[in-house]
């Protein structure tokens with residue numbers, strides 16, 4: 651098959667491209683290189699079945715032309731990272747809303763299946779742990795730009811599911827939980843690459859609040875494997891599916907683990923939420939996925955232990971050499 655990957659030079663998109671190329675599929679990657687990089691697609695570019703197109707996902711004519719040559723669309727392009735979304739809220743919402751609408755309308759017009767990368771952010775400040783796909787969502791107030799990303803992702807899901815119901819478009823919404831691994835940049839506030847860089851330089855590891863907030867980190871390799879198996883599963887189309895790991899770790903414990911695996915002498919510094927403008931005290935304490943639907947669709951869910959994930963990220967940051 652030939653896949654159009656929007657955001658194909660990004661962290662997850664480039665790993666998806668590598669996995670598809672490795673199994674013999676062809677890939678067209680569309681990316682504006684805003685947070686992605688040509689470095690991410692270095693390996694893919696050596697492949698005869700890979701094409702890269704620099705352009706914007708809101709460009710309907712371009713998306714239409716590329717999609718018409720492909721069998722399916724994997725829509726990964728988005729303006730991501732709390733820091734970036736808060737600094738340029740209207741621009742990021744434009745990409746996240748209009749980009750998704752462009753992709754979905756193209757899929758509808760050309761009758762192509764489409765996989766959307768949604769986010770666990772959609773659950774917002776939900777209290778019921780673990781988060782199941784049909785739970786109510788509890789987003790923060792619209793005066794807080796932090797929630798605009800979650801709002802745009804939720805609207806994207808609504809749009810996708812309504813096109814599936816009304817026009818029979820084959821859509822699959824993956825609600826991705828924290829995905830980490832080689833190639834993820836720490837530039838936009840992502841916690842693991844930030845800790846690893848700080849630990850390698852023996853700088854203080856900055857933990858927001860008391861560090862008791864917990865997250866589940868999935869290796870990008872596992873997330874890509876789940877995405878490809880979901881694509882093959884008849885049960886997943888027309889639904890929303892949580893994708894990620896359900897192994898929880900507090901941010902404080904993650905900082906200690908990174909320091910230990912790096913053999914670093916860094917201090918762990920707790921920074922008051924109030925002093926960091928881009929982080930809100932709205933930050934949910936826990937975010938754990940219910941993976942029952944994912945398991946029902948694909949069977950066993952690969953879950954790399956956090957120690958191995960941390961080691962992979964350290965190796966990548968230390969050497970700049972691809973490890974996954």
Ligand SMILES: NC(=O)c1ccc[n+]([C@@H]2O[C@H](COP(=O)([O-])OP(=O)(O)OC[C@H]3O[C@@H](n4cnc5c(N)ncnc54)[C@H](O)[C@@H]3O)[C@@H](O)[C@H]2O)c1
Nearest residue numbers: 657659660661662682684685686706707727728767826829
């Ligand atoms: N990494 C995570 O933990 C996580 C969690 C939940 C959801 N997601 C979603 O997964 C997808 C991929 O995220 P990622 O972590 O790989 O981030 P990323 O920033 O590495 O990937 C996004 C890619 O989209 C590209 N892009 C942005 N705006 C574009 C535009 N207007 N036109 C074309 N390309 C554009 C960027 O250059 C980048 O390459 C996103 O939709 C994101 O919302 C990621």
